[in-house]
Structure formats: structure tokens, C-alpha cells
Amino acid sequence: MDSDVVDLLAQLVAIDSVNPALVPGAAGESGIAAFVASWATGVGLTAKVVEEVPGRPSVIVGSGGTGGGRTLLLCGHLDTVGVGGMAAPLTPLIEGDRLYGRGAYDMKAGLAAALIACQEAHRAGLAGEVLVAAVADEEHSSVGVQDVLRHVRADAAIVTEPTELTVAVAHKGFVWVEIEVTGRAAHGSRPHLGVDAITGTGPILMALEQLGVRLQEVEHRLLGPGTLHASLIAGGREESTVPDRCVLTFERRTLPGETVADVERDVTELLARCVAGVPGLRATSRVTLAREPFETGADQPIVAEVSAAVQDVLGRPAEVAGVSYWADSAFIAAAGIPTVLFGPDGDGAHAEVEWVSVAGTVACARVLTATAARFCR
Structure with missing residues (x-):
């Protein structure tokens, strides 16, 4: 054999x-x-x-x-x-x-x-x-x-x-989440007329980093904690235009007992906090792939x-x-x-x-x- x-x-x-x-x-x-x-x-x-x-x-x-x-x-x-x-x-x-x-x-x-x-x-x-x-x-x-x-x-x-x-x-399982941040395009010489989707994504990245830190507080006996990392980011049109769109993708590794619905809830709450009080800025999310x-x-x-x-x-x-x-x-x-x-x-x-x-x-x-x-x- x-x-x-x-x-x-x-x-x-x-x-x-x-x-x-x-x-x-x-x-x-x-x-x-x-x-x-x-x-x-x-x-x-x-x-x-x-x-x-x-x-x-x-x-x-x-x-x-x-x-x-x-x-x-x-x-x-x-x-x-x-x-x-x-x-x-x-x-x-x-x-x-x-x-x-x-x-x-x-x-x-x-x-x-x-x-x-x-x-x-x-x-x-x-x-x-x-x-x-x-x-x-x-x-x-x-x-x-x-x-x-x-x-x-x-x-x-x-x-x-x-x-x-x-x-x-x-x-662990994993969930891939795509976040789309939309603002309003404007000429670079008149930024007050636009809403910058890329800089608007900054607080979202920081909030995701903080969420990743909080995930470290709960550990599975064999797998350790859940994790999160930013995977992809793209946005903007050209140098002299205030960007009206930025797309960010992150991966969330989940522990037994955690569900896609749990991840979606966390993201929804996070986005609501990050765009609150910013006129013209909008952020939505969707799950592109998930495995239990x-x-x-x-x-x-x-x-x-x-x-x-x-x-x-x-x-x-x-x-x-x-x-x-x-x-x-x-x-x-x-x-x-x-x-x-x-x-x-x-x-x-x-x-x-x-x-x-x-x-x-x-x-x-x-x-x-x-x-x-x-x-x-």
C-alpha cells in the first residue's frame, strides 16, 4: 500500500x-x-x-x-x-x-x-x-x-x-461584504459643490478596524477569535474630479454559531453611524459570497x-x-x-x-x- x-x-x-x-x-x-x-x-x-x-x-x-x-x-x-x-x-x-x-x-x-x-x-x-x-x-x-x-x-x-x-x-466560515459609498461629483476647483466618496470611506475603514479589535474579545476554544480585514478598494474618476463613488470589500471570518445575518447587522449599524450627519453621503452593503x-x-x-x-x-x-x-x-x-x-x-x-x-x-x-x-x- x-x-x-x-x-x-x-x-x-x-x-x-x-x-x-x-x-x-x-x-x-x-x-x-x-x-x-x-x-x-x-x-x-x-x-x-x-x-x-x-x-x-x-x-x-x-x-x-x-x-x-x-x-x-x-x-x-x-x-x-x-x-x-x-x-x-x-x-x-x-x-x-x-x-x-x-x-x-x-x-x-x-x-x-x-x-x-x-x-x-x-x-x-x-x-x-x-x-x-x-x-x-x-x-x-x-x-x-x-x-x-x-x-x-x-x-x-x-x-x-x-x-x-x-x-x-x-x-471558521467567511463572509465577503462589498460596501458602496456614494457622494456627488464636482470639479476639483469647486470641492464645496461635491461630496467626496473616498474621504467619506475613511471613517468606515476606521470603524471596521475597531470592529476587528472588538472581535478579539471572544475566542473559540479551537479557532481563536473571529477576524476582519479590508480586501479591495477602488474609486474616483480622475485627478481633478471630486469622487462620487468608492467601493470597499472586506472579509469577515466567522466562528461556529455566528451567522451571515450577524455580520449584515453589524455592517448596517456601522454604516449608519459613519454617514450620519454627512449630507449627500450614502453607504450601502451587500454580501457577495458567504460560507458557513x-x-x-x-x-x-x-x-x-x-x-x-x-x-x-x-x-x-x-x-x-x-x-x-x-x-x-x-x-x-x-x-x-x-x-x-x-x-x-x-x-x-x-x-x-x-x-x-x-x-x-x-x-x-x-x-x-x-x-x-x-x-x-
Whole structure:
């Protein structure tokens, strides 16, 4: 199994699967989805391609249980971000314990480990079934996992994003908010006739900074506090015109229990304070994208099963933690499937130098295999 997972990882890294929503004209998931489906049927597994969004296929791979056991869903994404200034992004290179290449860490190693665990479940003839959702578009809008969830049912799930071999049971959500500040244009020589939307945005930026400070007062036990940062700003027409429009976008990272409505309420109140008493200045906001936070209770059986597998395979107690990034786990948990994250260690997600630990990838495959044996018996 050890060499199988490394070989499969190398094959996956060699396939261009840059998300076309991030890089127009990029390869997308069609080639890698076809490879995964072919590999799965070639080793005796089932494979179903789901493509509700044309050109953005996902693959559901199944071990085919003998009957009577629980179903475990393993989920990993097929797509990667762009290759940027990488020298040889599609050439998997092993140096010592590191395998380099775009997507090696985020997250083709986790996907390879999941597929090998599914193969091992098939070979073992487990009563329950192991499903692998190899999904499209996680790096942009997560259309793949949403498509797959209309086709599968499971008793628990593991998302194999890189967690440094910890059992992750929580992550933050995020809300992207666009604020439009409008004033009145005027000639630069007659500023008293205009209302400057850019300087009017200044108090809003300061108020957002103060809100970010207040967020530090409440901490989640695994995730710390919620956060806020300004992301984009644009405005004005030309140098000699008082600007009548400025658009500011910020991101708010939310904790479990916080909602989009909470964020919208805070922004509405903030804007009302900032434009009060400024004639002709108006500020409105809209949410452009939101993803829910995620948390699985420690009492869920899948947490105990993965933790026990870590102890058995790695010979140490499992570390249960949160992760800093958002993942498809939020969608899976929202569908009523108890979910954790577990994946290998490495570094360089979205960076010019990306690598995953070979030993960590092997360990991940072994833990997933042991978890499936426990959970699906």
C-alpha cells in the first residue's frame, strides 16, 4: 500500500487541473476526473461521474460493501490554484521526504490516500462501504461537493485536506461584504459643490478596524477569535474630479454559531453611524459570497474512530484541533453527515514552492484504511 499511494499521488500531480474559475482557459477537472474514474474501475472499484455543471466533473468512487455496515465518505478536491511562477509545477519531484508539485499538498496527497483506503476496503470485503468524493471547484465555489451531496448518503465523512495528521473538528466560515459609498461629483476647483466618496470611506475603514479589535474579545476554544480585514478598494474618476463613488470589500471570518445575518447587522449599524450627519453621503452593503463555519462535537463516533486509528497506526494519542482555512467539510456537515478533517503534513498551499511529506501521505492512507475497517465493519 505504501508505494501505491506515492505512485498514485505522483500521477495525480502530473495532471493539470488548475481551476478555470481562477485562471480563465485553465484545464479544469475533466482530465483528472477521467483518470480517477479509470483508475478506480481498473482496481475493481465503482466510479460514477457527476457533472451537473458542464465541464466541471466530480467522481464518486465506491468500494462496494458486502452489506450491513456503515458508509464512510472520504472527500478530496481535484482542482488546484494556478501555477504562478513555479518552475515545473506538473513534474512530481521527490527529494528526501518531500514530494514537490502543484497540488501535492493541497490536496492531491489527501485524495490519493482516500482512494487507496477505498481500494483497501474493497480488498478487505468490509460490510459497509467506503465512498470517495473526488470533487471539482473547491478552490472557488465548491460546485463539486454540492453536486455530489445530491447523489450520496453516508453515516460519517472525512475530508482529507492537509491537517498535519491532526483530527480537525472545526474551522471558521467567511463572509465577503462589498460596501458602496456614494457622494456627488464636482470639479476639483469647486470641492464645496461635491461630496467626496473616498474621504467619506475613511471613517468606515476606521470603524471596521475597531470592529476587528472588538472581535478579539471572544475566542473559540479551537479557532481563536473571529477576524476582519479590508480586501479591495477602488474609486474616483480622475485627478481633478471630486469622487462620487468608492467601493470597499472586506472579509469577515466567522466562528461556529455566528451567522451571515450577524455580520449584515453589524455592517448596517456601522454604516449608519459613519454617514450620519454627512449630507449627500450614502453607504450601502451587500454580501457577495458567504460560507458557513463548521464544528463537529467530540461525542460523534467518527471523532473517536479516527482518533483510535491514529493511536493504532501512529502509536500516539490523536491531537484534536481546528484548522485555519475553510473547506468543503462545512457543506458535508450541513447535509447532516458528521464530519472531521484528516490529512497529511507539508507546506506551500497556493505558493510557488509546494510540497507534501511522503511519510505523512503514507501515514494518512494507513489511518484512513484503519478508520474504515473500524467504522464500516
